[in-house]
Amino acid sequence: MREWDSFPGTRLRVLRSFLRGTSLTRQEVARQIRQSLPAAAAHIDALVAAGLLRLAGQRPSSGGRPADEYEIDPPSLSSIGVELHPDHILGLCCSINGEVWDSVRHDIDIANVQSGDYLESAIVEMVNGLYRTWNDTHSIQGAGIAVPGIVNCDSKLLVNAPNLFLKNYSFQGLSRKLPVPVFVDNEANAAAVGEYWSSSVPPAASMVLISIREGVGAGIMLGGQLVRGPGWRAGEFGHMAIRAGTRPCNCGRTGCWEQYVSDRALAGELGIRDTGMLNELLAQPGPDVTRVWHAYIESLAIGIENIAACINPELVVVSGSVARLEDRLIEPLQEVLAEVSFLTQGIRVSVSRHPDNASALGAGFLAFSGLVPGLGLHTEKKGESHVE
Ligand SMILES: [Zn+2]
Missing domain, CATH: 3.30.420.40 (ATPase, nucleotide binding domain)
Known part of the structure; x- marks a missing residue:
């Protein structure tokens, strides 16, 4: 088996290396994807053959032969x-x-x-x-x-x-x-694919993106590969029971995570129509809003701990309307995670670069x-x- 065949996400990682509009040599790509020069060269050749990369020129060298440089072709794809x-x-x-x-x-x-x-x-x-x-x-x-x-x-x-x-x-x-x-x-x-593709997450990083909307889902990227599972259900953390026997869920079960951390759940707790006015509410919160927000952060933390126990990702990204509240969300969330669990040690939590259209x-x-x-x-x- 060829080296690159053993890891189908590698070609994506190679292509992604070029997405900042830069041109790269084979050696630079090999370093970025942490594979051998022949493996990197094979991926580059395949992407050139597919019409996604082209030869951009040659990199001047102080000694030895100049190295070929490649770039995305065409950028308007x-x-x-x-x-x-x-x-x-x-x-x-x-x-x-x-x-x-x-x-x-x-x-x-x-x-x-x-x-x-x-x-x-x-x-x-x-x-x-x-x-x-x-x-x-x-x-x-x-x-x-x-x-x-x-x-x-x-x-x-x-x-x-x-x-x-x-x-x-x-x-x-x-x-x-x-x-x-x-x-x-x-x-x-x-x-998760959009975040991975467009952000500065290291190519080999493991990442879980939590998408918070009317419901809650998660996308899992391990080493540049999206994990879907044989039954297509990987990442259905919104229906992980965090308080079984409590709130009923549209899935027919009770106590699902999304009944505590979805937009709908948060808006319901705050007595507002949707989470569009969340920022205004939290700018000068009364005691009720503060209590609801703290409870929300704690529920979010419980789910992230469970995800950490399953996957131990390097990075957890929160996407959706609450991700627009980075200043009010990430620091308190990381404080709760640090207080309550050894499972989340070393995990970085951030908000999506595209909270509205990820x-x-x-x-x-x-x-x-x-x-x-x-x-x-x-x-x-x-x-x-x-x-x-
Ligand atoms: Zn459910």
Whole structure:
């Protein structure tokens, strides 16, 4: 077995090394991915053959032969990312370098969301609109759809989305209705890919992104590889019971983490419609708001401790509307984590660089996985799908 075959995420790590607009030599890439020069060269050759990298020139050398330098080709390579919420759909266009140049939001009728066909039509309308607007000037390679639920990425089957009240809906029809290849994934998985791709997280880092929205999900990246699990349920920490026997959850169980830390749960505790006005409330909090916020941080910490016990990541990233409150969130959260547990020692907690559109951006990056077999974003699987 060749060295790079043993770790399918490596090619993604190589490509990611170039995403800051820099040109790199084979030696520099080998150092960044901590592999041998022949392994790095093989990945670079494969990416050149796939039309993702090109020779940029030669690096002058004080002694010996000048080294070839490579860069992304072309920098305008683009995709469309879409994220679904119970009451709206967010779509954007992004380049492989992470630049977002268009973003649209369509409200949808929450009463109709339980019909998958209604959702699919809304997605088709949005993607086709963005494609028609931009494909003449940007090379749109694909569309990624981020869904808040368990998704079989191979068959494009939405297995279960408790907060959309939708089960076993196939998004296969999208492939016939859209002009580009379509990728469908869980929204937290997509957000983790977006964060990993666009941030300065070391290429080999292990990271868990916690996506806090109407529900709570998590995306797990280990060594540049997204972990989905054979039944596509890896990272479903929102339905980890932290206080069993208490609050009922849309999944049919009780005491799930998302019943304590989702946007909906926090807004309910504060008696507000949504978490949009959270910053205002916390700027001059009364005793009730302070109590709710402290309880929220403690519940968040319990879940992160459990995640740490399972995965021991180097980095935990919080995404969603609470991530906009970095100053009020991260320091107290780290204090609680330091006080209560030995499990979280050495783990860095931060907020997402894209708190408002992490899933859509990541879905856009997932769409690039069609360009290079073995890129590591989308795992081809041959087993049976797991349908509930
Ligand atoms: Zn649940």
